[in-house]
Amino acid sequence: MTTAVMVGAVALTAAVGCADGGEPEGPDLSAPPTDVRWQPYQGVALPHTAQGPRSVSGGAATGFEHSPAGAAVAAITHTVRLSVAPDGEWASVVAEEALPGPARDAWAVDRVRVSITGPADPEFVPRLRGYRVTGYTGERGQIEIYTEYSDGSLAVNHAAVEWSARDWRLRLPDPDSTDRPVEAVGALPGDIVTLEAPK
Template identity: 35%
Template sequence: MTITRLCATALIASASLLIASCGSNSENSSESSTEQSAVDLATPPQDARWESVSGIDSPVESAAGPEATSPVPHGYAHTPQGAVQAAINGQVWLATADDQTWPQVASMMTAPGPGRDQWAQGRSLISVSGSVSQEDAAKFKGFKISDYSEEKAQVLLAADYPGVGLTVYPVQLVWQNDDWKLVLPSQDTAPDLHQLESLDGFVDYSG
């Protein structure tokens, strides 16, 4: 399997709508709305520095983290901007981590659960090395935080895929062990990418 194919598969598989869109009652929704109104959901991470990670332009540094990059990026601010940074970097590393690094990606960048178990099982069966070519790499364009509290967040990431166009997919995160962790969906709950007509309603954030 090529790294390009893995990139598309991992990005789609790591998106999840479940926590934010299912199983909530009116009381929880009201509490979530109150919490969202108290934080800034429309400002991008400040002082961001973008560079290529295995061929994909990524925000490798910002005021919202990560604080460390070894063995994998970790240490994000407990803010919406920290969640955005964790969402993008998590997607990139899930897609491109080589055979030596992917166990650390699983243990340090994702939350325990059946989705992580399935991803790790599938990842152990293939070998990945090298970089994504510029012709095949997705380009991050912006984000929208559709759900946020101190315990969890959902970040909708807009990206431009060569040959596909502008798309959006949701990334679910939880605050765990003093860091934002990606919640990977199980295979039967992973949503598809959805095409966007424009970036209206999204916060511009790109390298």
């Protein structure tokens, strides 16, 4: 075997993982969070796990593990808290949980025009059913969050988080984007990580 062929074989083995049937390289995107507890925020049940959040202050939840499960729990937490944070807490929530930039600035401008003073109406509160990590690099995570509404309908929220200042922060959608972050779905995919909020 020539040197070039040997180098190519080594590179291919490294790219696909162990050739002898061992565990493939890279983090397990389907590993569920552990030590799951549920705590309400503005009427919505949110997971508190060993992967985060480690701290909640002024409505903002921070301190998530640098792992796929930590990214998923952060995406769920940040998405909900930014959606339902009351008037006295939303500024703290967006400052701690969202990436700075034009999208965050645009979100804050829109939020000033709305008033949220109490918990969400239970009839309209979505219940978390699970998630799927569709992309993960250690610096970025793409998460699909699946929820169910009181009428039995299902939806998926396409969320993105980035590792910034030693924590996962939500990347808010570009204000000029025509993509829809939330879409109706007919059924839950069979490969989601089940993380069901209590009824």
